[in-house]
Each structure stands twice: as C-alpha cells, then as structure tokens.
Amino acid sequence: MAGEFKILGPLEVWTGGEQLPLRGAGPQKVLAALLLSAGQVVPLSRLVDAVWPQDPPPTAEKRVRNLVSDLRRLLAEDVSSELVAAGAGYRLEVGEDALDSAVFDRRVRRARQLAADQEPGEAVAEFRAALGLWRGPALAGLDCPALEPQVTSWEERRTAALEEDIELELGLGRHHSVISELTEQVAAHPLRERLAGQLMLALHRAGRRAEALQVFHDIRGTLAEELGLDPGDQLQQLHQQILASDPDLEAPPPARAKRVQQLPRDVPDFTGRATELSRLVSALPDEGETGTAVVIRSIDGMAGIGKTALAVHTAHQLVDRYPDAQLFIDLKAHTADDEPTTVAAALDALLRALGVPGERIPDDPDQRAGLWRDELAGLKAVIVLDNAASAEQVRPLLPGSPKTLVLITSRRQLTDLEAAFTLSLEVLPPADAAALFTRIAGDARAASEPEAVHEVVRLCGLLPLAVRIAAARLRTRPTWTLAHLAERLGDQRRRLGELSTGDRSVAVAFALSYRHLAPAQQRLFRLLSVHPSTDFDAGVAAKIADIPLQEAEQILENLLDMHLLQQRAVDRYRFHDLLRTYAAHLTREEDSEADRSEALRRVLNHYLASARNVYRLERSGCTLADALAATDSEGLAFADLAEGHTWVLDELDGIVGIIRKVAADPRLPIAVAADLLVALDPVGDLAFLWPRLNGPAAEVADAARARGELPAEARARYMLGGGLWQVDRFDDGEAQIHRGIQVAHEGGETAILDRLLNVSALLAHARGHDEEALGIFQESLAASESSGNWSAHLEVLNNIGSLYRTGIERPEEALPWYERALALVDRVGGQPYAWQALTINCGRVKLALGRPDEAIEDFRTVLSASRALAFPFQEAAALQELMNAAWRLGRLQEALDHGEASVAIWRQLGQETRQAQVQTSQEAIRAELEGPRPAPKVRLP
Template sequence: MIGRFGLALRQARTLAGLTQEQLADRSGVGVRTIGGLETGSRGDPRPSTARRLADALGLDPQARGRLLAAAVDDPVSLAGRDDLPGDLADFTGRSAEIDRLLAVGDGRAVVIEAIDGMAGVGKTTLAVHLAHRLADRYPDGRLFLDLHGHASAEQATDPAVALEVLLRALGVPGDRIPAGLAERSALWRAELAERKVLVLLDNAASATQIRPLLPGSPDCLALVTSRGSLADLDGAQVLSLDVLPEAEAIALFAGIAGAERVAGQRESVAELVRLCGLLPLAIRIAAARLRSRPVWTVAHLAGRLRDGLTELSTGDRGVAAAFSLSYQHLTPEQQRLFRLLGLHPGPDIDPHAAAALACRASHATERLLEDLVDAHLLQQHVSGRYRFHDLVRSYAATAAATDPDRAAALTRLVEHYLHTAHAADRLLEPHREPFPLEPATTGRPPTDPAAWFDAEQANLAAIHHLASAQGRHTQVWQLACALDVFHRRRGRLHGALTVWEAGLTAAEALDEPAARSRAHRLLGHAHARLGRHEQAVRHLHQALELAEHTGDLLAQAHTQHTLAWASERQGNNQLALDHATEALHLYQKLALTRREAQALNAVGWYHALLGEYEQARAHCETALTLHRGHQDGAATLDALGYTLDSLGYIAHHTGRHTDARDYYQQALTVFRDLGNTYEEANTLAKLAAAQHSLGAPEQAGDCWRQALRLYRQQGRRPDADRIRHHLAALAK
C-alpha cells in the first residue's frame, strides 16, 4: 500500500518533470529508495531524507510543507505551518529598521532580533511585516506566540506554559513534554535542531521570560517584541523602536486618510501627527476618523485634538487624544457599547454576548460592533467574533469604570453565558438531571453546542473566574455544572478540576446540601480522572454522606455510580462492583429506566473485569435492550456507547472476536457522533486488540495509532505508553 508520502512525492516529481534517476542525482537519495517510497515497498522516510527530497524538487513553501507533513503519521506536524498574523497592506516607513533587520544571520549562531519600545509604537506591526518578508528563508514553519507581557507580572505567560504551546505547535505530543522548565527548553532546542523555523515571540515581559524560548540552531530566527528593554538579552540584536519620523508619520496618515483628503495641507497634517505623538496606532485612528468625516479638514481635526480630551491611564497624551476623539464622535449607542465591552473579561466576544451585555437585540448590536470596527476601535479577527487592541481595551475599561450600568451589565453577561452554556449542555445530554436555574430572559440555544463550547471555552473560563471573584456563588456552581459534560467528553481534565474547585467553594458558601453534594461528587470525579485517588475518594464519600443525610436517593445513586468508577481506577474491581450494584438498586427503586440501564451496564462491566463473563453478558445485554427500547435514541447515545463497548470487551475475552469487533465499531460510531474523544480513544484501543486477535495486524495498527494520537492530545501518558508497547510488539 502506497503511503501518503509516496503519493505526494510521485505527484511532486511528476509536476517537476523529473525522472526518479534525476531526482536521485539532485537530492543524493538513492534511486531505489525513491522508487520504494513511490511504490509503497518502503515506509515513510526519515525527516532529513524528506527535507533533501523537498529541497531537490525546488518546491514553494506551501507545497514543501504538504510534502513534509505527509512524511509523518501525526497530522499536526509542523511542516510548513504558518501562524503569522496578516501583514498590513498600508504598512508605511521603517525602511532603515527593515534594512537592518533583514541583514540577519551569518550561519554560525542562532539569530535573535529583538524589537523593544513603548506601547503602540508599532513593534508587532514591524515584526509581522519583517516575518512575511523573511518567510521564504524558513520553509519549515513560521510560529507566532503572544506572551502577554503588556499585562501585570501575574498575567504574563509563564515560560514553561509558552514552551508547551510551542512544542505542541511542533507536533510534540503532550505526554512527551516534560514538567520542568529547563527540560522543556532543552526539548524545544532539540526539536528545532534540523529545522529552518522563524519564531515570533510577541509582547515579551522581560529577557528572563524569553531566554528559555530561544532556538539553538543557526538555521532558525527568533523575532522578539517587548514594551520593556531587551538590552540584557544575550546574543540578540536589539532594535529600540522609536516613534515614527515626522515624514513617515505624515505618509502613514496620508495613506490611510487618502491622498485627496490631505492634499495641500502638509503643515496641518504635520501638526496633527505631532498631536498624535507620532505614534502609529494613534495616527491610524485619527486618519480613519478623518476619512469617515468627508466635510472635515485636517486643520479642523487637529484643532479638536489640540483641545485636550480625556487621557489614557498610561499618561501618554497623544494616544489619549486619538482614542478620546474617536470615542467622542461615536453615537451615544456606540459609545455605550464601547464602554460596556470594556467590562468583558475574555479574549473576544460574539454578537449574542455583546447583545446581552448591552441589553439589546443581537442584530442591532452586531451593527454597532461593525461600526466600532469601522472606527478602528474594535477588530474582527474571525468572522462573527470581535476583540480589542490592548491599548483600546485599556481605554474602554477606564471608560467603563464609571458607567452607571456597570453592575447590571456584568450580571447580564454572566447570566448570558450561564444560560447559553446550560442550553448547550442540555442539547449535549438531554436526560441529565437539570440543576435549578431561573428562566432565561434573552438569548437562544446554540445550533451546534459542541462547536459553541469549543469557541467559547476561554470566555467561559474568564466568566467563571469573574463570577467567583465577585462572590456570585449560585452562578459559579451552576456554570460548573453546565460545563461538566463538555469537559468530560473532550477530555479537558484540568479544566474540570478548576471549575469544580471553585464550584465547591461556592456551594459551601451557599450552604445548600444538594449543591454541596453535587459539587463534592463531580470534584471527586475530576480528581479520579487525573489519578488523584485519595482526594477523589474523600470528596465522593463527603458527597455520599450529604446525600444520605438529606435522604436524596438520586444523589446517593449517582455517587455510588461514581464511586464504582473511581474504585476501578484504583484497581479495586470488587469494590467497584459493590458500589455499582448499590447504584443499580437505588435506580431501580426510583424507577429510572435510563439510569437503571446505565447501572446494569456498569455492573456487567465490573463482572467482566473480574472474569465473570456470563454474569457480565447478562447484565449488559439487559442494559442494551433497555437502551434500545427508548424511542428518543439520541438522548441515550452516551450510555448506549458504553454498553456496546462493554459487550465488545466481553465478546473479546470469551473468544468471540468478530462479535467484539462489531460491538466496538458500533460504540466507536456513537462516541464520534457525540464528539466524545475521551471514550473514542478507549474504544479504539480495544478495537485494535480485537482486530489483532482476528489476524488483521494492519487494521489493528491503524486503530492503535489513532488511539495513541488522542491519548497524546489529552495528556493521558499511562494510556499512551500502553499503546506504544502494543505498537512496538506489532512491529516485531
């Protein structure tokens, strides 16, 4: 079977008009090797061989990236990756700085170009422009990472966290990333040793933050920007970027406002850019304002700036004047939305959240958002999502501090995310017991709940933190409930732990036994998933004690079910069976057939783990009958998937490997339909074992590799190690 690389190589060679012999002469790779790759008699080549072939073919960066990506199993490989933000079409000036920065490298040492300077001076714009100019020199990838150094020291990205992001961008799986900063830094340099990669590290806090992130290869380039001085960054060529020369500032203003708007007004333009402090960001905003006001002259605009408007908290009058002028010439509705957006704690916002914040209809709010984009006070980085530039965010937050609607707007914002998350959660798992929640006054359920959770996860975390900091205890534990299914299905183990730690604190502050029991149970579940067995058991027993004290049979049943799962994780299958049996009796007493089916499957599963396969089959087949007896099949898909998986395990361990394969394939379909990548990985691993027992090593290897990728992505190291052992044995 011809692999992806072989097919890609043959296509690229044919397009280049080369024979295999000619390609061998150019690359130094043997003609038999090339032939073997193209016919499938050889496996994927080593990275160095793939790069030699790509170089010999003379491919453009995109085609080269596709060819190198085909040489590895992991589809998240770096090859040709380009994370750079877009270059500005109206980039102006900085010719001397560009000439200096373009003269990079002598081939003997890693190239480090550091650009520092004040906020708004254009460091990132220049670095991005330069990176695009240099892109062809670094065909193996162009990476971009915002280090958030403009924020407080507590908010700046920790170097260890930054290294994890960079290593994952290189395709390094989570289970290979060490915990220590020094070890991560060493692995980062090793991964770049044979690659030509450009890394743009934006908004650095200090040289201390940057040093562990620097490549070690002379074939790589690190571009660094920072508001603070980077003179102590050893080995770096430091460019301290000043404001624009007046001539370039005038050219920038004219290029944005339009040559016809500034014709014959050079002195007025010169005064205006000086009033903007010659700062590129301020000049851009002022020029956009002139362009949108056809009856204004440059002198009129300069006069308005000269009057002196509210300053930014940075104390830089030029920037404050530009922002204030833009703000003052918004309509009252636009001004109000601009201020309220300054309250949002997350990285971006969609029109529905903005509408809740402003207490307006979504379509009207979207028009206002687009107005703010036109005024250069808001950015639309992705269709339908909006964010501030850092300095504009600061200004908006300052303006929002005295808004009389501040408290009510924050309440609306928290309630919007809570109710939308709750609605999305109900779509993901309709028959999960709901938590008490006041009816929503605005908003609507997302059409694709999993995609909504994926897009909003950073905002949801920020809102949850905000609610916790403000003592909104009810919303804190409710939002934790609404996020639980999403975290579980996506394998977001640490995210679940974080929200439930805060959720338990909130539930205890409310002193509501039902909320406390639920919080202890789900926090225990989160600990168990992370292998923290002592903490898991402690919280689960506290949950059970609270449920027994209040006589809440349903909460007792849920907790017994979770205790069974936690006991299995500890390796105590008999105790797991005891807890699952107790859960079954409670669900039967409550006459909850869906829950009874889940508990029957759990009892059957633990019998199977104990080698008691007849009892196991009887319980699981009864569970399957109950699941399929419900007409609303979608509502029970999760539990159906678990039951099919259990029956596959039983069949496999009783020698019925064909039945096992069929059950596992059905379970796999269920989990994939649900986006439950956590259980998808588990079922793939079991399906591989069944395929192997059926004498299908190729199919087994494919399933194991798919499972391995998912385990790596989820940081599940023990599971990944187990699969690697199977693959190694298969290779022998």
C-alpha cells in the same frame, strides 16, 4: 445686515444667513425685473408687463406700487440694497458683491484678461468660479414672457463663458476632465458648433476617434434638418483633421509644477513591517506602465498600531518613483481638541501646497476638487491622507491622474472606498516588537535582560505605540531594570498610566477613538470588559448589555470596523489586551458596581441555559437537567450535539472565567455557577475537559461551603470528584465525593445523589475494592430508579457491566448488564455518547469471549459514529479496541496502524494513562513483528 440676490438659478433673496420668503408670483416678477436691470430705472409700464403679460387690470399700476412697497418692507434690514422711485419707475441699487449676476460678469472679465495675459491656468480658475455661481437656468421656474429676452441674454453669456473656459482647458491638456461636461452641453445646445467642435477635439485626444466623428455626423444632420445648413468651415476642417489623424490636433504636454516636498520626516527607528510594505508596493503599476485610474492604498488599524509611520515610510521609499510632489495632510479624524478637517479646508491646504494662490481657489468645494484634479493632472505624485474619518471625507480629495499614488490611513475600515487596496495592520510580531524596543531603549540594557524584553513587549500588547513609550521611559530612567519595568506593567490597573510619557499616551490614543462612538456603542464597549474572557460572540454581548441580538451584532461590527475589537474567526470577537484594560478602566468610572454585577449575572444565566440545552441533547431523559437552576434566558438552541459541543469549546474560557468570578464574589449566585458546572458534565466526557474544570469546581465547592449553600456544594463536589477520578487522582476524588454525599444528605439534595454514588463506586473500583464498588453501584441504581432518572440508571448499568468485565473478571456476566443498558437507550432519547460507550463495551466482552469478528463490527460501528459526531474520546477508544482485536487475530501491522491513530488522539486529549496503555501494547506488537509470534492471548485494558 448685508443681503444676497440670486438670479442665476431660481430667484432667491438672503439676509443674515436666512432666505427671505417671496410669496406669490407678483412680488417675484417685480423683483426679477428690477434685478435684471439693477442700478437702472425700470419704467412702471415694464413692471406692469412683467406681472400681466396680457390684459392688465385697470388697477395694475396701483397694484405694482403696492408690490414695490411690500418689497421695501421685506428688504428694510438689508444694507446692501435700496429700492427707490425714479421718474416714471423704480430703481434697485444693489451692492457690488450682492448680486450673483454682477459677480459673474466681474469674474468673467477678469478671466478674459488673464487669458489675454497668457495666464491660462489662472483664467480657468476664474471662469470656473464664475460658472459655479449658476444654480440652474436664470430665474428658473419664473414664467414671465416680458423678461425672456434678458433671461436669454444671460444664458448666452453663460454658454459663451463656458466655451471660452473649455477652450483654455483643452489648451492645458485637460481633455479628459471636460468630456462629460461637453457631452451634456452639446445635448442641451445641439446647434452650437463651437461646443460640438470642442467635444470632437476632446474625444479625439482621449483616443475616442469614432465617437468624435459621430458628434460631427449628429450636428451635421441636426443643422440640415433644423436650418437647412451645412456645418461651418472651421467644424468641417476639424472633421477632416480627425479623419486624417492630423498631429496638429495632439494635446499639448501638461504644465509641470515645481517639485513639492511636504512629507513628515521618516521614522528613524522604523522597525519591521517588511511584509506590509511589500504588499503596498508590489501591486503598484510597473515603471512606465500607463493605467487608467488613480492608485489608492488604504491602511487601517487600531490606535497606536503604526499606520502613519508605515504610510510616511512607504512614501519616502517611493520618492524617486513619484518625483513631482510628495504631499501630506492630517485630516484629524482622531485628534485631541480638533474636529475632523472639512473637505473644503483640506482641498484649500492641498492646493496651496501645490502653489496655487489663494485668490485662485474657488469657494465651492466641488470646484475646488475640480481644480485639485486639474493641478495634479499628469504629475507623478504621492499623497498621504492621514487620520481619515470616512470614505466620504476622503473621496473628494482623490485625484484623477493614474500617475498618482494616494496612501490613506484611518482607524476605520474604509470598505466603501472604491478601487482601494486595503491593508489592515495587526500588532507587531514578538521578534519585531522586541527589536523596536531594543533600538529605542539601547542594545546594552536589552542584552542584559533578554527575557524581560519579551515580557515587557508582551505586556505592551505588541502595540508599537506602547512599545515606544515603554522603551522611552526605560531610556530616561537609568536606575530602572527591565524586570522592574515589567513588574510595573504587570499591574493591570496601573498599566495604562505607565504607558504615558510626554505628549504620547496609549490611553489618550484610545480615548480619541472612544469619543467618536454613539452612547450605545460606548456602553457595550465598556461592559464587554466585565466578561472574563477576551473572546466572545454576539449572544454574550447581547446579554452583557441587555439588548437585542441584532443590535448587539450591529454594534460589534461597528466596533470591529473602528478597530476597537478584533476578529479571529467568523462571529467571534475579542479585545486587544490594552483595549480591554482601557474598557475596564472606563466601566469602573462610568458604570456602577451593580451594573457590572448584573451584566455578569445575565451572562451566567445565558451560559447555564445554553449549556443545559447541550446537556439535554446528550443526556436526553436525564431529570438532573430539570433540577438545574431556573434562568431568565432560554439560551441558545442547537441543531445537534455537535453544534452544542462546538459552542461549549468556543465559550469555554468565558464559562470557566465567569464560574471563578462567581466563586470569588459573594454577591453573585453560587448555585447557578455550580449548576453550570454540572451542565458541562457531558462535554467534559466528550472532549475530556476535566483538567480545565477541576480548578473552578474546587473554587465553587469551597465558596458554596463558606456560604452555607449545601445543595450547590454537593453538585460542585460531584463535578470535582468525578473530574479527579478522570485524571487518576483517586484518593483526592474519593474525599470530594464522600463530602458531596454527606452534604447532599444534609441539604436534602436528591437530584445529584445517584450521580455522587455512581462516581463513588467508580473510585472504589479504581482502588481495587470491587465488591464495595458493586454494593455502591446497587445503591446508585436504586436511587436513579426511585427518582425516575433513567439516563443515570443507564449509566450505572453500563458501569456494573464493566465491573464484571474488568474488575471481577467474569465477562460472561457483563454482557446482560450492557444489554439491559442498551435496551434503555431508546427510552431516554437515543443518547449517542452512551450508546457508543455501551457498544464498545459489548465488543470488548465479545472479544474476551472469543468472538472477535462480532467485536470488530461493534468497534467499527462506534468509530464511524464518533467521527460523524466529532467525539474524539470515543474515537480513540474504538481505535484502541480495533488494535486489540487485530492483534488477537494476528494482523499485526493493522493493529499498529490503529494504535498510532489512537495514541495521537489520546495525546491531544491529554489522556496520558490511556496513551501509555496503547504504547505498551504497541511495543509488544512490534516485538512480535520482529520475532517468532507467540500463541495469541486475550489482552484487555
């Protein structure tokens, strides 16, 4: 095997790709002495001096011979070297390319020849390749006085080569790129006038005149102090030229490379992205404006979003502005059957694209990066770095010229890329997606079915790649209609298969992102598709994968950075429709049915535990919360009811979806789904969720009946019957409640019985059967008192009061029932919703009894509290009652204002009946404003 010997830095010997051990100072000193005189005989006496600088032992020569024998054995397999005895010493023969100092000498000679031949650029490349062989001071760390003269000679050669190289670079106008290196060298060699002069010139050309003069001042002082000398004539002349701003010191113009055009062709049917293009271009410096840093634009987004198309289109639009070079390289972060392009390979390709010969390109990546920056210096160039894996991959490829524009595309958000303007692409707007589809499929076919066009692009998720594929398939199938294509895409299980044609495939594009995920990231990505909503938080994700919350948050952020998830609000994550379809396909292939069911069960328990915590905040003291199913999750803890209310609304799609999944899957616990519905009861009132909850409640009730789970059916019937009552479907609601009462008795379900009876009484009242309602309320009151459910007891007291107030129409008898209920509020924990409802009802009674001022005070109290707690239902009710009170007092404009505010909220809540009540009152109020005011009358809802 061929070996490598390195003395330009710490002594090292390599063979077969492995570094050989040189144990002890003796072998290292002998080998160093042989390598410093490679190919020449080194007398035994010199080797003895190398090992023992003073007082060698009597056996020194024998011990050196033993050390040489050890070295022979160490190098036995190295075919590039031979250690032989010669005369009174030894000679180490080393192959031409095996010793770094020999390679250095050869490259320096070649660099000097190129300089003599007026090839300064090539000479610089050779000098830099030679200097790049140095890893530190020659034989660093080896204390050997006998070898110091030779080591010093090599250090001098290194410095001389550096000075020659910098002289050439200054001649090429590269003063900016050498200042840092020169500063270090002048500090290391404070007496070398040539280095100091080069630094002075570079600083002067860079516009840093004061610093250049300071360099002269420093070396003049050092020379005087150390040697008692003044600077030489050449350095003093340079000093005077800088003082006089001599134009002869100006940098030569940089050599211009021939124009290079390597951009892929622009997309002929490029559509939309006008805003994004404007954002990319608008921040560019004005023509003729001189900046100080390279201009970087980073474009990221999910697979198929059109990043490359936008970058290439932008580059083509800017050719006139960057005329010297237009370069493109695929860094292959997400390319089938390819690993990401290494930095060294990318630099090699870019340098060759600029016309740099292969023999000029250094092996060392750092030197390549330096040559790349040098070649681009002063050029107006646009460079597209496509499909980047990371900022680490991109950073060495960035030029240093402020005249250069770099466009980077990546599926990751390159947030750690310094000084980059970042543009994260979203899907196309529907109109642009339809326009793109039309341009590819053909105007005639699209015009014949315009509605189907919008349905197709919707099913494509507005993703440009998917839209292109769908349009291309339609174009090549003349017998297909757009409606037929939409039907095929509408089948979610086969949708990804439909979005594939030729070498383009949405699934393959997604797979290239998926394969770069860690196993834990892949698992969560798959299982998230089990969740019935596209929108979720980290708590749900943690339960789906059964991992700690912090780990789930980290993975979600990673998936977000890779554009495998989206974010529409802080701490809320969601899938793109096609990515969710892809994840669902993966989980069916890679996760068992049991795994998916268990994931759903964990989320169901999480939802129930969290919703139970919200229930307790609103209905503190209600024993029904304790009767709900036990869970293996504590659920989320909420600071107050408003926070819990917000959580329910955020998760409502997922909650409703999982309830329906449980109803459809006999393997999942229907009792937990029924209890989750019950736990939503308070928020159902607060935010009027009944139109959303009635459908799932019906499905759970029927599923529980089919499975013979009577307690679960009773609870679901309660929610369904109450919800139907809330939307004024009294007959349907009554049928559900009667069935619920029946199965509650049959199944021994006592926890929900008082609630069922309460709703039954409300329905009887709604149908005008007030005496019947009063009797049922009394049954409910007895049931809640028997069970100790004082929260339910309070509600029934309120309802009996309302029955006297609006049904039996004896308001004077209503007030004691309300007051009894208010007395219970503190006992059950101060329920804010119940307290507000009772206070409004007290105000209504006072208004009916001719005490409007007291009533208005009650209504305003509730209005303030409901706004503070974000209870829109009670806010609208309070505004409606303030309208009635102002009307009664003849303050008609004030009444109209309250009515307008109330109508807006009832409309938002979908409360058509209450909205109509207010609007009817408003019509009467306006009539009074326009004509004679009739005698005041009490008008109650």
